[in-house]
Amino acid sequence: MSNNEISSRVENDKVLILERIFDAPRELVFNMFKDPEHLKHWWGPSGWELPVCRIDFQPGGIWHFCMKCMDQNQGESYGMESWGKVVYKEIVEPEKILYTDYFSDAEGNIDENMPASEVTLEFIDLNGKTKLVNRIEYVSADALKTVLDMGMLEGITETWNRLEQHLNKTLLG
Template sequence: MSDNVMVSSVENDRVLVLERVFDAPRDLVFRMFKESEHLKRWWGPKGWEIPVCTIDFRPGGVWHYSMKCVDQNQGQFYGMESWGKGVYKEIVEPETITYTDYFSDAEGNINESMPASQITMNFIDLGNKTKLVSRSEYVSAEALKTVMDMGMLQGITETWNRLDELLESLK
């Protein structure tokens, strides 16, 4: 397992930048983001599963998924379902994925009352390791604060920890 922890910073009060080095080649790390069979194994915080995950991995394509809390120890969250939708804008394999991330419902309708973000993920080749840099830009500081107050930073940290564990098992 990687000894690297995620580093986060905020730019301009509305851009969250996350960085982490994974102990795996860039092609493998990139593949974990483009194929539903891989995403189902690690996406989401600890105690959550992905019962639905469809991906049309191309510019203009859609990634639609459901996260469900299956950990009874998470109290009020147990049994909760959360839907998300990403619309890919640009893909440069195995270097960059840019997409708009939305909260949605089971039919893929966007939840306009929740903040959307423009996400650019850069996969930087470090030989047998990969540095992942994710920039999430929100329309306002308030929108970023909303997702931070929901526990997004803890959730993505747990999610990337799960990715790290999966990558370790695949080596």
């Protein structure tokens, strides 16, 4: 697979759109987002693991997960946990996933102090490759700024790099 960079742009001050092409079939890229056994290998930035990953992959279903920093070289982040909760709204295999993304705690309670987002993932078939378009909408420009200031763009870049590595391993068997 080629190393493709993420293109990013902001629309209406509150919508972040990220795009990247993966050298893998659309069905496989889509499956990476629904199968906990795949997600455990790539979800989260470098040095982070997914010790908790519970998915009910259907409209109305919930994905509750914990990312944990396992890299001692990340200083104060080492040992830190970040919990998330996704509520699926629409799933069209292998084309699209719509969901609401929340910060949460270990019990799945939504953190009202952190911005939630409406996410649309589009998987576009490009003759054996897949263009992934991730549209993330926040309630305000300030909410988007909050997550960008937290390093979300860098985190997604590292996450998608890990996805590409996992796709490579999966394709090579």
